[in-house]
Amino acid sequence: MNKELLIETKQLQKKYVTDTVETTALAGVDLSITKGEFVAIMGPSGCGKSTLLNILGLLDSPSGGVFKFLGEDITNASERQRAKIRKQNLGFVFQSFNLIDELTVEENIGLPLAYLGVSKAETEKRVMEAMERMGIAHRRNHFPQQLSGGQQQRAAIARATVSNPSLILADEPTGNLDSVHGREVMALLTELNEAGTTVVMVTHSPSDAEYAHRIVNLFDGQIVTENLNVRKHVAELL
Amino acid sequence: MWQNYFKVALRNIYRNKVYAAINIAGLALGVASCLLIFLYVQDELSYESHFSKADRIVRVAGEIEHEGQVNKFALSPPVLAPILLKDYPELERVTQLANARKQTIWYKNKSYNEENLLFADSSFFHVFDYEFLAGDPATALDEPRTIVVSEQLADKYFGGAEQAIGQVLKFSRDSYMVTGVFRDQGHSHIQANAFLSRSTLDTKRQDVITDDNHWFHMNRYTYVLLRDKSQIAPFQEKLKTFAATHVTPWIKENELAANMTFMLQPLPSIHFNTVYTDDLSPAGNINYIYIFAAVAVFLLLIASINYMNLATARSAKRAKEVGLRKVVGAYRSQIIGQFIGESLLITLLAVVLALALVQILIPTFNALTGKHFDANFFLQPEIALALFAIILFIGAIAGSYPAIFLSGFKPVDVLKSDKSPKGGSAALRRTLVVIQFMISLIMIIGTIVVFSQMQFLKNRDLGFNKERILTIDIPVGDSMLVKQLPTIKQELLSNPNIESVSNSADIPAESNSTILIFAEKNGATLQNAMDVMFVDYDFVDVMGIQVKEGRNYSRNYKTDLKGGLIINEAAAKKMGWKDPIGKRIQMADWDAKVIGVVKDFHVKSLHTKVAPLILALVPESSGYLLVRLKPQNMPATIGFIQEKWQAFDTKHPMEYFFMDEHFDKQYRAEEKMLTVFGYFAGLTIFIACLGLFGLASFTAEQRTKEIGIRKVLGSSTGSIVLLLSRDFALLVLIAIVLAIPVAWYGMDKWLQDFAYRTNLSWWIFALAGFAAMSIALLTVSFQAIRAALQDPVKAIRTQ
Numbered sequence A: 001m002n003k004e005l006l007i008e009t010k011q012l013q014k015k016y017v018t019d020t021v022e023t024t025a026l027a028g029v030d031l032s033i034t035k036g037e038f039v040a041i042m043g044p045s046g047c048g049k050s051t052l053l054n055i056l057g058l059l060d061s062p063s064g065g066v067f068k069f070l071g072e073d074i075t076n077a078s079e080r081q082r083a084k085i086r087k088q089n090l091g092f093v094f095q096s097f098n099l100i101d102e103l104t105v106e107e108n109i110g111l112p113l114a115y116l117g118v119s120k121a122e123t124e125k126r127v128m129e130a131m132e133r134m135g136i137a138h139r140r141n142h143f144p145q146q147l148s149g150g151q152q153q154r155a156a157i158a159r160a161t162v163s164n165p166s167l168i169l170a171d172e173p174t175g176n177l178d179s180v181h182g183r184e185v186m187a188l189l190t191e192l193n194e195a196g197t198t199v200v201m202v203t204h205s206p207s208d209a210e211y212a213h214r215i216v217n218l219f220d221g222q223i224v225t226e227n228l229n230v231r232k233h234v235a236e237l238l
Numbered sequence B: 001m002w003q004n005y006f007k008v009a010l011r012n013i014y015r016n017k018v019y020a021a022i023n024i025a026g027l028a029l030g031v032a033s034c035l036l037i038f039l040y041v042q043d044e045l046s047y048e049s050h051f052s053k054a055d056r057i058v059r060v061a062g063e064i065e066h067e068g069q070v071n072k073f074a075l076s077p078p079v080l081a082p083i084l085l086k087d088y089p090e091l092e093r094v095t096q097l098a099n100a101r102k103q104t105i106w107y108k109n110k111s112y113n114e115e116n117l118l119f120a121d122s123s124f125f126h127v128f129d130y131e132f133l134a135g136d137p138a139t140a141l142d143e144p145r146t147i148v149v150s151e152q153l154a155d156k157y158f159g160g161a162e163q164a165i166g167q168v169l170k171f172s173r174d175s176y177m178v179t180g181v182f183r184d185q186g187h188s189h190i191q192a193n194a195f196l197s198r199s200t201l202d203t204k205r206q207d208v209i210t211d212d213n214h215w216f217h218m219n220r221y222t223y224v225l226l227r228d229k230s231q232i233a234p235f236q237e238k239l240k241t242f243a244a245t246h247v248t249p250w251i252k253e254n255e256l257a258a259n260m261t262f263m264l265q266p267l268p269s270i271h272f273n274t275v276y277t278d279d280l281s282p283a284g285n286i287n288y289i290y291i292f293a294a295v296a297v298f299l300l301l302i303a304s305i306n307y308m309n310l311a312t313a314r315s316a317k318r319a320k321e322v323g324l325r326k327v328v329g330a331y332r333s334q335i336i337g338q339f340i341g342e343s344l345l346i347t348l349l350a351v352v353l354a355l356a357l358v359q360i361l362i363p364t365f366n367a368l369t370g371k372h373f374d375a376n377f378f379l380q381p382e383i384a385l386a387l388f389a390i391i392l393f394i395g396a397i398a399g400s401y402p403a404i405f406l407s408g409f410k411p412v413d414v415l416k417s418d419k420s421p422k423g424g425s426a427a428l429r430r431t432l433v434v435i436q437f438m439i440s441l442i443m444i445i446g447t448i449v450v451f452s453q454m455q456f457l458k459n460r461d462l463g464f465n466k467e468r469i470l471t472i473d474i475p476v477g478d479s480m481l482v483k484q485l486p487t488i489k490q491e492l493l494s495n496p497n498i499e500s501v502s503n504s505a506d507i508p509a510e511s512n513s514t515i516l517i518f519a520e521k522n523g524a525t526l527q528n529a530m531d532v533m534f535v536d537y538d539f540v541d542v543m544g545i546q547v548k549e550g551r552n553y554s555r556n557y558k559t560d561l562k563g564g565l566i567i568n569e570a571a572a573k574k575m576g577w578k579d580p581i582g583k584r585i586q587m588a589d590w591d592a593k594v595i596g597v598v599k600d601f602h603v604k605s606l607h608t609k610v611a612p613l614i615l616a617l618v619p620e621s622s623g624y625l626l627v628r629l630k631p632q633n634m635p636a637t638i639g640f641i642q643e644k645w646q647a648f649d650t651k652h653p654m655e656y657f658f659m660d661e662h663f664d665k666q667y668r669a670e671e672k673m674l675t676v677f678g679y680f681a682g683l684t685i686f687i688a689c690l691g692l693f694g695l696a697s698f699t700a701e702q703r704t705k706e707i708g709i710r711k712v713l714g715s716s717t718g719s720i721v722l723l724l725s726r727d728f729a730l731l732v733l734i735a736i737v738l739a740i741p742v743a744w745y746g747m748d749k750w751l752q753d754f755a756y757r758t759n760l761s762w763w764i765f766a767l768a769g770f771a772a773m774s775i776a777l778l779t780v781s782f783q784a785i786r787a788a789l790q791d792p793v794k795a796i797r798t799q
Ligand SMILES: Nc1ncnc2c1ncn2[C@@H]1O[C@H](COP(=O)(O)OP(=O)(O)OP(=O)(O)O)[C@@H](O)[C@H]1O
Pocket: A016, A017, A018, A023, A024, A025, A044, A045, A046, A047, A048, A049, A050, A051, A052
């Protein structure tokens, strides 16, 4: 397996300052993720999982520590640089609110390509492929409100993967779904990971975490344990 | 990408029909008004621009100072022209016009009364390059008794320009040969139907000019063409010494107590001249141009504010989209571009709608302003450019705030399921609403003030009774008719529905003569320039002017002819006479005693104070025949008069008008202004209310849950409506408080233009405030009531 480091953080900190209180969401996180890994982040509510994921996904900036992406220190990168890295390397899946209501499924999925400046024909082709992979091609002209939660989430994954990102970040992707649809989504993420995409996923569900190579347990903004998912490794070895 | 933005924009418009309609309708109304105003302003500013030498032409206006009082005339004396040309080599040409006003013209067996006739020097067309359809402008007016007519006149009399040349038009005394036909291409203060050669006047000078060298004979309009426009200022400087060299010695020689100076008016500025009297055509008011331009900007601003307010208020709905676009890698600049593009799209739709609106409104607007705009005006490059500018202006102004605001959302904030961002700065939105209502209120107050001033002017006691005076315009130069006037009067009086009849040379609202008089005071002699109206024995009675002291002219006193004069109170006051009766006045061939003093009456519009005036008796005065009618059966009486008059005057069509309408005509400019302004004031408040309606429905929507809970807890519908309306009412109240001083200041200044004016009483402001508040509350409560009436259970669930 490719051992090249994709993400490396050192003493990553995040503090939220409001009028009255200062909340420490991350209190020194050291985390390294290599290319091709499937990492699950777990922990009790409010421990800082989403905060960490957002920083890893360059949606938010840390208040302290070092953050390297593909070996490059981008702790203090500008908003524009972050946007550029996001559109070239990252794909996101959230628990809900994944799609733009005013765009059809097809248009939603094509959005990252539009911002990348991909040609119309190429976009059409890649969007079609992504939709077919996720099994929602027959819904291409529907608006998000006309889809079920599972279909919406699959569309979201299609959008997250259409630009062939090297890293997919997913924040509780199955949180709003029933177990059948949840398993479907996890299968899709696994498939992507097997095709070479790095996946970092926040989850509350131990069964979802089972799909990952490695499980990072967060508590009060710090990593308490990091476990290799032995079963998965064994399965892969076999 | 743009395709994507475009789709989203259209779908947003489609899904939020009410808000989109408010925005588009408001902007369309604003843009439509703006276009109409632009047309009007452009038209007003286009005066003289078709003359290719316009920037080198100036008019020399004469100012006569007398006893510390300066009379400024657009006119100057005939003697001025040759001297100017001799003294100043920088002048290429000097040309003069004399007003021939209205004349009857005969051609074959037709006769018409033609207005706007001017005598012009042969050099006139060298200075003003009219386009000639026939004839040679260089020589057309060289010979006496030649005439250059307008295209319309040529069509009317001869059926075309070519046919007109060489034809002869007969005036009351002379016949003139047509030597040219010009086309009226654009706006000019010179509104001429025909130019008659001035050299004609030299052949019968005794009629028009008595003394060619008299500097105070102000009866010409003198235009100067400079060789270079940069010489205008130096020339004005040089003119300062002109009077000292040429006029002052003459004044001394003739022992006159007056001074003269000459001022220059650049040709393009003449249309807006309100300083110099006796101009060729009524002046435009440059202030109205400023006011209308401001109104246009205000309307756009108010509509733009609607857009800004609704876009930011509803930003929560767009926040998620912004967040997601950023997540997939959109730059902030791209999102700003998207939202500005969206506002441009809305503006574009509004502009298209506005163009349609203008098409519908143009006839009405033409009727209101008395202009002749073409419905295809927008094909003009200037208008197209203006439209483009408007789209950019609104797109940028209205679009940039929401764009910057919305693009600032952070995805981590907006994509949280439990939190949605606040709809922009509520304080800013409130401020903008206050501004909108302030502007609307100022305009409403302005409309009410102008309206009440107009009513005041019309209802004010003029010192004479202007009702039911039928006034016949007696054709000039028909001596037979003048001789028969006493008989005509006699026959008219045989009708019991005719109270009295008078013939006079002058009437109110028409310019009258100013004559130098010599009056006694404490044994000394005072020199004064005084307004004089030439009237007959019956004028005072017919007009209903009150005699305060002494008596009216009477046929029983032979000495009244040239030996008696009637003055008004203002004249007595000016002379400082405590006991005016019997005081001596000399003027022209009068050597007279004051036999009566009449109460001041208004000869001019109420813009000016009643001036000192002499009513001089000339029984054969033949400018107008004034017929005072009884209120009974007026149409029949008018028919009777017409029949009688035409029996005596078989040559001219009878022209008549009513004195009250004629007098009120002087306020027509203000009235037009009032109507147009009134419409725009209505529009501003309407557009402002559209915005308020949108904001109110937004607030109601936002507070649906709160309203539901309150209702469950037992709140009455009334208290909920109050709750929702209170905030808006407060904003309107603040606007009222802020608008009143501004409006008071502005309208007070406007009223200063009138010598007689209504009070800025408190009720005007109260009325405007009440009106604005009622309209605003009506708008808001519609939404509030709707919100208050909905099912509380449903309201709580759906959040
Ligand atoms: N914008 C913010 N301002 C202030 N405090 C915040 C903000 N966002 C998060 N926090 C705080 O930071 C801490 C970590 O939040 P975070 O959303 O990362 O938790 P989480 O582990 O994702 O929880 P959950 O499982 O419930 O999603 C919490 O205590 C939260 O209250």
